[in-house]
Amino acid sequence: MTEGATDELLIERRTAENGQHWVEVTFNRPEKLNAFTREMYLGLHELCRSLAEDPSVKVLVLRGAGRAFAAGNDIEDFLARDQVPYEEEIRAMFTALFELPQVTIAAIDGACVGGGLAIATHCDLRIATPRSRFGYPIARTLGNALSSPVLFRCAAVFGESLTREMLLTARLQSAERAHGVGALLAVTESLADDVAELVASIMALSSVTLRTTKSQLGFRAAALEPVPSGEEELLRAVYAGPDFAEGVRAFLAKAKPDFR
Structure with missing residues (x-):
């Protein structure tokens, strides 16, 4: 399977011992800490649309090349666009990832910030190395703001208190802290081995249970996290503002x- 694949978004379909399939995606811009371009978001969105119609795939694993999971958006690429429609386009990709029937796993090693953290929080499970760091340091960098659904998703995964700390102090959080609040399944020095073991264990589970549970939790999230009225105007004011x-x-x- 290569839907959405590019040199910067490597997609590999793998077969487990029981004949079932899983897909691994590698964000492949290590020299830029895997910062996302529009083409990478579009490629991941295209893959999600394909997987949504592919019952032969049971698990999707996302990881980054080099020393980062993903360090947000590529700023030069981001600045080349009208930021509000671009944010909406990115958010549509997050929604497609969150609504996948497959179990989604973020395998995190290194920086997981900005758009990278948004991708990770829209996965079902997260596992990370001890050197991984998490956050949205935008209050000390670009002076922009998150869209509400992305902010709400972070709060759902990390809890409101730690989400407030991330945004209101611009501090990055350790893997140990993230694990302590339940945002990570595990912290491990053997990321590849532990992810492989996790995938193998999921392959043996009931697809009916997994898909039904994901559907139920998706309905709940949609009910709890609507886009607030006036969101577009609010974000346009941010991106047109002095900060x-x-x-x-x-x-x-x-x-x-x-x-x-």
Whole structure:
């Protein structure tokens, strides 16, 4: 299966011992800490649409090449677009990932921030190495804001208190802290082996149970996390405002922003 595959989004279909299939995706921009471009989001969205109609695949694993899971959006690529429609396009990909009937696993090694954290929180399960770090440090970088559904999903996974700390202090959180609040299934030095063991164990489970449970939890999440009225206007004000302009200036100059 290569739907959505690019040089920066490697997709491999694998077969388990019992003949069932699983798919592994590698975010492949290690020199950029796997920061996402629009083409990568579109490729992942295309893959999700394909998997949604493929009952032969039971598990999807997402991982990053090199020393990061994914370090958010590629800023230059992000700035080249109208940010609000682009945010909506990205959010549609998150929704497609969250609604997959397959069990989705984020295998995290290193930085898992910004858009990378959004991808991880829209997976069912997360497992990470001790050196992994999590957060949305946007209050000290670009001065933008999350869309509400992405923020709500983070709170659902990490809890409201830790989500508030992530956003309101711009501090990155350790794997140990994330595991302590239940956001991670495990913290391990043997990520590849533990993920392989997890996949093998899921392959032996009832597909009916897995798909029904995911459907039920999806209905609950949709009921709890609607997009607030006025969201588009709110985000347009953020991206047209002085803090985002200063954040962009400082980022391009490789300087510390002066938010006034």
